[in-house]
Amino acid sequence: DGGITQSPKYLFRKEGQNVTLSCEQNLNHDAMYWYRQDPGQGLRLIYYSQIVNDFQKGDIAEGYSVSREKKESFPLTVTSAQKNPTAFYLCASSTRTGGNTGELFFGEGSRLTVL
Amino acid sequence: SQQGEEDPQALSIQEGENATMNCSYKTSINNLQWYRQNSGRGLVHLILIRSNEREKHSGRLRVTLDTSKKSSSLLITASRAADTASYFCATDARSSYKLIFGSGTRLLVRP
Numbered sequence: 001d002g003g004i005t006q007s008p009k010y011l012f013r014k015e016g017q018n019v020t021l022s023c024e025q026n027l028n029h030d031a032m033y034w035y036r037q038d039p040g041q042g043l044r045l046i047y048y049s050q051i052v053n054d055f056q057k058g059d060i061a062e063g064y065s066v067s068r069e070k071k072e073s074f075p076l077t078v079t080s081a082q083k084n085p086t087a088f089y090l091c092a093s094s095t096r097t098g099g100n101t102g103e104l105f106f107g108e109g110s111r112l113t114v115l
Numbered sequence: 116s117q118q119g120e121e122d123p124q125a126l127s128i129q130e131g132e133n134a135t136m137n138c139s140y141k142t143s144i145n146n147l148q149w150y151r152q153n154s155g156r157g158l159v160h161l162i163l164i165r166s167n168e169r170e171k172h173s174g175r176l177r178v179t180l181d182t183s184k185k186s187s188s189l190l191i192t193a194s195r196a197a198d199t200a201s202y203f204c205a206t207d208a209r210s211s212y213k214l215i216f217g218s219g220t221r222l223l224v225r226p
Contacts, residue, residue: 004157033213042203042218043158050212058213090157094214100145100165101207101214106157 002027006091006107013078013085013114021076021110023091031096032074033104036060037088046089049074050096078112086114120217121204127223134191136220138204139184145207147180147187148214152201161189161202194224 007022025032031050035043045058049068063082068074074093078085088111092104122137138147146165150158164171164180164187171178177190191198201221205214 031212035216040221043216045213045215048213056212088155092158096212101212103148103160103163104150104158104205104214106159108157109155111155 004091004093004105004107006089006110008110009108011110011112013112015114016080018077018079019112021078021089021091021112023074023076023107024072025074025093025105026072027093027105028071029093029095029105030071031094031101032068033092033094034058034064034066034074034076035090035092037090037109043090046076085112087112121202121220123220124218125221125223127225128194129225130194130196132194134194134198134222134224136189136202136222138187138189138217140187140204140206140217141185142206142208144182145209147178148205148207149176149178149187149189150203150205150216152203152219154200158203191222194222196224196226198222199224 005024013019033048034046037043044060046064047066049055052071065077090109091107094104095102148163149161152158162173162178164178175192180187201219203216203219205216
């Protein structure tokens with residue numbers, strides 16, 4: 001079945017460690033996104049990529065890094081520079097038609113807890 | 116920055132009643148989308164309305180868009196307990212290449 005796969009579902013990290021969250025899609029979408037969600041809050045955009053080998057910072061990119069070496073994959077690294085990394089992380093992908101962003105398809109999320 | 120803001124933040128209704136959620140935004144848009152999120156899960160797309168459309172229906176969902184007021188509403192008719200979830204609007208601002216989400220409305224449908 002086509003979709004977005006995020007892993008791991010749950011992740012625990014000690015302070016000072018970098019962690020990488022995986023996001024893979026088999027929908028053949030050009031655009032991919034990473035959002036952060038804090039309890040009871042909306043989604044805030046971390047990074048997005050419109051095409052392979054290109055990505056842009058979102059609203060809260062500090063302390064995060066990404067790569068887009070393959071169309072199917074858009075991993076997110078939460079670095080030790082991120083001051084408050086405990087959150088629910090959501091990856092999504094979409095098509096773009098005529099400059100418009102279409103429907104986003106989301107993964108099931110990765111919950112990161114810093115111990 | 117939050118482009119869309121939903122109102123109310125929380126809504127509790129009885130099964131069978133209608134639920135109305137509102138979304139306001141700040142800049143010109145290509146389209147506006149509504150999503151649903153069950154607790155601890157990813158978001159699921161419900162409906163997309165383009166800037167040149169005023170109303171759209173999908174099953175028990177009705178979405179309206181008023182670009183002059185920069186606002187949209189989502190109506191869920193004949194609600195069911197299974198409709199309990201958080202609902203988010205998201206705007207595709209012109210020349211932005213990204214969707215910006217609002218803070219969401221938490222809907223509780225009591226059996």
